[in-house]
Amino acid sequence: MSPTVYYEVNGEPVPATECDWVLIAPCGCECGWSLARYSKNEDEAFTRSAAERKRDKKLGYKVIVKRHRDICTDDCTHDPKWGVAPRPQPDGHTWAAKHEGRVLHLVPIVIEKDSSSAYQREPISSRCGRADARTWSTTWFRTKGLVECTACEVEAKRMLAEAGTSS
Structure with missing residues (x-):
């Protein structure tokens, strides 16, 4: 029998098979999910370059662990969406x-x-x-x-x- 990996969720141990890594947007909405059993840490959870992770952290994104059953899959209704202004793009x-x-x-x-x-x-x-x-x-x-x-x-x-x- 292989050892079970546990994460602490709300102060209690939860098996990784019941958890997801969740990407939280600056507005507080959940904008990405990744099965915790396939990645050891938040850097492995989402396919982002080091530069993207640095930029996202600066913008206010964060990664947390949650139980599958507690994940919110609603679309973001904030303006701007995800709490991040669109990339500035002048005409032409x-x-x-x-x-x-x-x-x-x-x-x-x-x-x-x-x-x-x-x-x-x-x-x-x-x-x-x-x-x-x-x-x-x-x-x-x-x-x-x-x-x-x-x-x-x-x-x-x-x-x-x-x-x-x-x-």
Whole structure:
């Protein structure tokens, strides 16, 4: 017989087979669940990069252990949803990554349709000025797990304020 792993839930031991890791959004709503029996800790519970975990913690997300039966699966009704403002995106710009990029940068939209193979004659610079490339991609498999460039985010907010809009 294999040993049973227990977690403390509300002051009492509960077998991992009866628990889930729960991702709590800044608004207090439960926005993600993962079976506790398949992961030893909160970092293993959700497929997020270290940069995503750091950003999420800064935004106010937290991970707790709960019993399966106590999980709330209701959709978030807060505004903004999950208590997090949407990524700032000025008109005529998009968040994109270089082919092997590690962060998302705000770049001007210069092509009609996104394509990771859209080649530009001249490199396109990000709004922060720290990155330039002939190819930028917004496709999910190129951008998943990447966090926004802080300088580009500041620039996006400045541009929106200047334009008199919020997103």
